[in-house]
Amino acid sequence: MAITIGVDVGGTNIVCGAVDETGGVLLKLKQPTEAGKGHAEVLSRIAGMVRHIRAELGAEHDAKAVTAVGVGIPGLVDPISGISRFAGNLNWRDIPVVSLLESELGIPVHIDNDVRMYVYGEAVAGAGRGIEHVLGITIGTGIAAAMVHGGQPYYGYKSMAGEIGHVRMDGVEDACSCGLNGCLETVASASGMVRQAKKALIEGRESVLGTWFPGQEIDRLTAAHLSQAMDQGDALATEIIARAGALTGQALAAAVMVLSPEAIVIGGGGALAGERLLKPLREELFRLILPDFREGLKVVTAEHNDDAGIIGSALYARHKQ
Structure with a gap:
């Protein structure tokens, strides 16, 4: 073998x-x-x-x-x-x-x-197995994407295709480590969501997160805690995760209209968030693409992660x- x-x-x-x-x-x-x-x-x-x-x-x-x-x-x-x-x-x-x-x-x-x-x-041995056109996105500390077509990765000029995390999003002004402002990953990555939560708590926003992590304890806050708070009906956590999902859906809608994949595989920490993130993502994605692109398009979480x-x-x- x-x-x-x-x-x-x-x-x-x-x-x-x-x-x-x-x-x-x-x-x-x-x-x-x-x-x-x-x-x-x-x-x-x-x-x-x-x-x-x-x-x-x-x-x-x-x-x-x-x-x-x-x-x-x-x-x-x-x-x-x-x-x-x-x-x-x-x-x-x-x-x-x-x-x-x-x-x-x-x-x-x-x-x-x-x-x-x-x-x-x-694409070849996981959630996209048997599918000809697979678009994948990983949501973690940052956000990036890749396309596999007919079993072959798509590279683009200079092998730089896939930097979807640095797409500029309307209504987002946060500075990104890449040097640009308003990048998707400043608000929709795990680190971006945590940063927003910390900022809101410091500004006095009410949340169960403030009870869990008072004062200097705020530095221990993670994206997993946001999911836990959302499950308890916390308004701040729900708002941050829903916005992250919706903005990611907007960015993916543009990619779908250009690349026409049959499946989108969501991986990284975003996959672990499950429907908390995927529901607003899917809703915004399908709202923004044409009906013919919608038909047959699958949005699934990574099998192997x-x-x-x-x-x-x-x-x-x-x-x-």
Whole structure:
């Protein structure tokens, strides 16, 4: 049985897993990224994790059965040259990831954008399985999207397609870390929703959240707490989550009218919020698209969620051989 290894590099953790040809995860390992130690340390850690996975496969699978490694990296990635052009939360710029890892591991390595690989994993082995045109969006610390058409990821010019989190939204003026104002992710990402809640509480807005996190305790507030407060009928939490869902639906409506997907897969923390976020998202999306685009369009949550990145990276590395 041929096996490929998928690696999902995040700002906080690296997840590495052995994946079979069906997308099944045979073995998985997680370690802290520690990006502050520099790219050489991070890449050395990835190589060590891959070697550990190969050793752990042990007697059940010949180490030679591992035919390639796929690595999903945040930010701007050039899969053709194998270079990470820019990854802000890793503090990487123009890092030749493929050549460095291949010299360490001695097997082919493919790199790509992490969200593109996440959506690819869901498209070919998850919630979008069997569907020709899949648009995926991940909602977490930031927001990004990717399109898979006929089993192939869409890249666009300079491989930069998918930055839906930086679409300017009407009525939004918040400054974004990208340097623009009014980006979708300033209000609809998990961090954006938490930031709005904290601001409202500091300004004196009444909410059960203020009871849970008085004074300096506010720094412990997370997006999961917003969901819990909404379930208790809290007006502030409901308003923030509903607005996030509606604005995401607006951004997706434009993408649907341009790309005409058959399914939209929602992943990341947004998937964990469930119908709290998806109901206003779906309502706004379907309100804004033409009837012919509405017909047959599915909006579903990710099947693999936490594992989709390693599954997609591994399967695409297999596909590229």
